[in-house]
Amino acid sequence: MNALNNAGGCGGEGKAAPVPNEHGVYAKEDGEVIRWPGSKNYLLYVEISVLSVDGVWLSAADYTVGNGGGGEPLMKRHREPDFTSRAAAIAHAAGGLIRRLERNDDRHAAAVREWLESLTVAPAQLDMFSEAA
Numbered sequence: 410m411n412a413l414n415n416a417g418g419c420g421g422e423g424k425a426a427p428v429p430n431e432h433g434v435y436a437k438e439d440g441e442v443i444r445w446p447g448s449k450n451y452l453l454y455v456e457i458s459v460l461s462v463d464g465v466w467l468s469a470a471d472y473t474v475g476n477g478g479g480g481e482p483l484m485k486r487h488r489e490p491d492f493t494s495r496a497a498a499i500a501h502a503a504g505g506l507i508r509r510l511e512r513n514d515d516r517h518a519a520a521v522r523e524w525l526e527s528l529t530v531a532p533a534q535l536d537m538f539s540e541a542a
Contacts (some may be wrong), residue, residue: 414495419446425461426462427439427440427462427485432482432484433485434482434483434484435460435462435467435482435483435484436483437469437483438502439460439483440458440459440460440461440467440483441458441459441460441495442456442457442458443456443457443458443459443499443528445521445524445525447517447520447521447524451473452471452472452473453474454471454472455465455470455471455474455521455524455525456468456470456471456472456504457466457469457474457499457503457506457528458470458471458479458500458502459495459498459502460476460483462485465485465491465492465493465496466491466492466493466494466495466497466498467483467484467492468483468492468499468501468502469481469482469483469484469502469509470502470503470505470506472506472509472510472521474510474513474515474517474518474521475513475514475515475516475518477509477513477515477516479509481509487502499528500509500528500529503525503528503529504525504529505525506521506522506525507522507525507526507529509524510522522525
């Protein structure tokens, strides 16, 4: 299955609407997780989670590449705009990861950045792969 078309669980028909926990965080399993094809284990992985909730798209990114890593919750954020499309949510998360990886000199970092760039160059094409589009 292509990393961009595993759109199961994005608030599709026949599924109960996802419910956040008491802190407003949605389970990443409620949405779609897009993984860098070179992800191996918890020591080398990059993933972007997206979820459609109440007519907007949420995104979050998690990664560990070399000695750098981080993550964020899948939740509505008051300091960032809501995304009206899956593609915009993915492009936003990818852009944040690119900035975080700018100074990462791990041997995999360049390949990860190249993959992330591919998610931001033509974000409208990403929606073509979504079942929710």
